[in-house]
Amino acid sequence: MLQSEKSIVLIGFMGVGKTTIGNALAKKLQQEFIDADQQLEKKYNMKITEIFRNYGEAFFRKKEKEMIIALSKQKQQVISLGGGAFLQEDIRKVCLDKCIVLYLDMSFEAWKERIPFIIDSRPVLQGKSEEAIKELFNERKKIYANHHLKVKMDGTELEEIVDSIIHSLNLIIKE
Numbered sequence: 001m002l003q004s005e006k007s008i009v010l011i012g013f014m015g016v017g018k019t020t021i022g023n024a025l026a027k028k029l030q031q032e033f034i035d036a037d038q039q040l041e042k043k044y045n046m047k048i049t050e051i052f053r054n055y056g057e058a059f060f061r062k063k064e065k066e067m068i069i070a071l072s073k074q075k076q077q078v079i080s081l082g083g084g085a086f087l088q089e090d091i092r093k094v095c096l097d098k099c100i101v102l103y104l105d106m107s108f109e110a111w112k113e114r115i116p117f118i119i120d121s122r123p124v125l126q127g128k129s130e131e132a133i134k135e136l137f138n139e140r141k142k143i144y145a146n147h148h149l150k151v152k153m154d155g156t157e158l159e160e161i162v163d164s165i166i167h168s169l170n171l172i173i174k175e
Contacts, residue, residue: 004173007077009095011144012104013111013137014083014125015118016153021104024162026078036068037082043067048082049121065091072098084124087143096146100172102165103147108137110154148172 008025010018019035026033037048040063044051051060065088071079072094079099085091095101112130119125125133149168151161 004100004169005075007072007074007079007099008169009072009099009101010078010080010104011086011095011101011147012083012153013106013140013144014122015114016083016104016106016111017158018080018104020158021161021165022078022080024158025165028162028166029076029078032077033080034071034077035080036064036071036085037080039067039071040064047121061088064088069094083122083140086146087140092143092146096148100149100169101147102169103144103150104153105141105144105150106153108134111137 008029008031010022010025012018019038022035023033040051040060041047043063046054048060051063061084064082064085068079068081068085068091071077081091081095086095112133115125115130115133124136128136149165149172151165151168153161156164
């Protein structure tokens with residue numbers, strides 16, 4: 001099993017499955033799972049959409065950055081970031097320096113099937129056309145290119161993904 005002290009940070013576009021995979025991965029590694037968005041929701045006792053609506057995106061991003069920087073300094077945890085968190089340079093730098101950053105990569109074609117299930121809880125998507133969402137998806141893909149490991153998500157079962165991640169982590173830790 002893994003011998004790294006570093007936490008594992010999951011990045012990727014909103015709705016790709018960071019929380020689901022993070023939970024399963026943490027269980028298999030016998031580590032704690034932390035969802036950064038859920039932590040913020042607990043702290044402010046409201047959903048992310050409400051934090052955006054009540055305080056604005058700038059406030060949310062500032063609080064998100066403070067929380068993630070603190071989390072990234074902790075050891076042996078699996079941390080799921082919100083889809084937009086990694087866009088902040090400070091977050092990117094600390095995660096790449098202190099953690100193993102794992103990018104969950106999914107094609108837009110596979111991802112867009114999830115839109116009906118996630119749109120209500122994602123303030124950044126609301127009121128956008130499919131074309132505008134695709135543009136955002138592709139812009140963020142460039143930011144997510146900064147990672148230690150990448151896992152292809154299209155057409156793969158949860159167990160396969162988790163086993164693939166553990167195999168890849170073992171390879172990079174041995175280097």
